[in-house]
Amino acid sequence: MNASPKKTIAVYAANGCRSCEHAILDINNQVQPLSRWADIVYWPYMLGSGEQELGSLDTIDVCFFTGAIRTDEDRRMAEKLREKSSLMVACGACSAFGGMPGLSNLKDLLAPPAEDATPAETDETQDDGPVLPAMQSRVSALSQIVAVDYVIPGCQPTQSLLWSCMQALVCGPKSGSKISFTTSRLPAEAAQAIAAGILPPKGFCFAGEKAVCASCSRVKEEKLFEATIRPYEKYEVTGRCLLEQGLVCLGIATREGCGGLCTGLGQPCRGCFGKSEAVYDPGAKMVSAISSTFASEDEDEIEEMAETLEDLSGTFYRYTAPSQCAIASKE
């Protein structure tokens, strides 16, 4: 069935949680055993793999890198894994965009640290004491440190998109399972190419191209709202578009692929898939979207409404501050 040699896979977690790694483990346990297609040669969390084992590997076919770059160690491992890996995949929102750890960058941007507030320092030159990786001055997405070949967005990535990526990069065209269900949210050309065993172009994001609104189940009536609503206040939990009700919902600026998961559950989108293809800066897009949905042309009313919006930067860039905020992502 699978005559070609197995691919080799590495999985690594920098700064984040374990959810992306659990998602990969779930693929193995719930979809297909990865050993059919690949040898997992390096995975500190699951196998206890150390740097010595990594050093003994000549090459790695595919590296799934999760988590944001927060410490010197994260950066060093990103560089080392990039050097050894033919394909580097930024897996999950932290790795792809900086994720929620990246909110630290906004904090520093909005309130510069006091002069004496330095990152945790450890004496890297110390020979015989316990050494701790030093924190970098800002959180980075993986692509800000090394070249990234593919991206799987989401916090955590959905199982279908993660599996579609694995089928494309690891299993190839000989995969015994059909790919149609996994590619249902990918652009048609990409899905067809993957099914034919052709690798998607470098930089491809395993998700849709349009905005979440394109697949959100809520009804858009093109109505305008008269006052903003916060998620703890009263609103219609089913039916109407949340933005049109006055809630700050990032669906219009966010890449689709989740199927409108949060909005379907009655919660506004917070942008864990990053910006959609046509958007330059999700914050700027949201300002435009809210402005055009607000039912007033009176300057005072608009100003009054604007003052009711709280923590726009922390909301618009909840998962993307290090890499997609035009101001904060500049070095």
Add this chain to the structure above:
Amino acid sequence: MQTITIEPLRWQDDPAKITVIPNDSHPEVYYQVTRPQSIDAMCIGRPVEELPRILAMIGPAHHLASTLALDRLFDVEPPELARNMREALLQAQVFSTHLRKLYFLLTNWQNPFGDFRSVEGVGKQPKKSPRLLEDVTHHLALSQEAETILGGRHDHPLTSTAGGVSRFLKEEHFARLAEIAESCLGFSVKFAATLREQLFEDKKILSQWLNITIPAMPSLSLTPEGTVRHLDAKGNMVAQFPAQEIQDKIGLQSEDWTYLPYAYLKEIGWQGLDKPEGLFFVGPLARVNANQESTMPLAEEERQRMIEALGAPPTYTLVASLWAMAIELIQAAETIRGRANQESLAGPSIREIPTGLASSTWSAVEAPQGLISHRYEVDDKGIVKSVDIFDPAMGNNALKSLLAKQLVTEGLSRKEDPATIKEIVSVGVLPF
């Protein structure tokens, strides 16, 4: 001798390593968490209603702890269906968290992805029935499905909100939850029997690790009434205090060689890891060591079997800590079964809409891995001014450090190599 670094430990929520500085016959052993976490940066300045979704990142049970804090802040009482959904979600989290750890234990001597890599220093072990592992992973998937129904996603839930939950469940959800609960309950009872017969009592397999003893320490856990129970290492009640005082009673000691602070009792003060008087631990073993009768009949039967085999609590062995998880697996499945019906999870309203706003709030939850406490202060617009989180990782940092030191010292005295010591420590600290 040069400094020895043992890294990375397997299966740790917080990435960790151990640094050993040989010092004749008294090596200095440092258990180091190497990942910084910036909770303040994530939370301060955010609208407070966003915290349940943000804090879910540090653990799914934090989503529920944060929602409980919001209920208090906005002075709202969730309707019964919301309370039942949250409780069922918490128990589904207990089930999946414990089962994942037990899956790790059962695959510890081999590469769970095939025979590609053999773990050094462990020696040959009898192969476990693949059917058992299939059952484990199947029920892990089922419990995650229950979490998804109840919480929207299993790892980062989002449906709990101030005053209730964000959506109604449908009829197909009730039916599916009932199926899952029934299957998980049957499995957990059988699985506990398998663990008991093959691991805990006969020690036919994993024998070299199951004899590990855990440092005897005081413990903290919530009582059914919601107060915090502080027991000494012998299981005697030292104090009982309201849960809202947790952060007043517990201090956090930071060290420059680890990113995770150590929790200690302020009343006694931080005296270092060498003087464990002010230290404590939390989690399944702490709860079972409190010797509280389970309200769930099958879980209570299993608890009695544990007492019969190991003696009256408190007990401080790896077997006891794993057995505690097996008991809680059954208890979680029984609790979900009791709530997985239309009567419990349906109703006219999913949440009470807040009308007021206090300036501060708190919450406490017995999460899968142990006691969690949240405390926030907000301004008059509900924007977070301060956030104070007590997490089981902090609560068990001292225990894990002391256990790691004990296992490393024993390993070195047996002249074991670092790879073997790494495996022993990884298994030893797994339940915490």
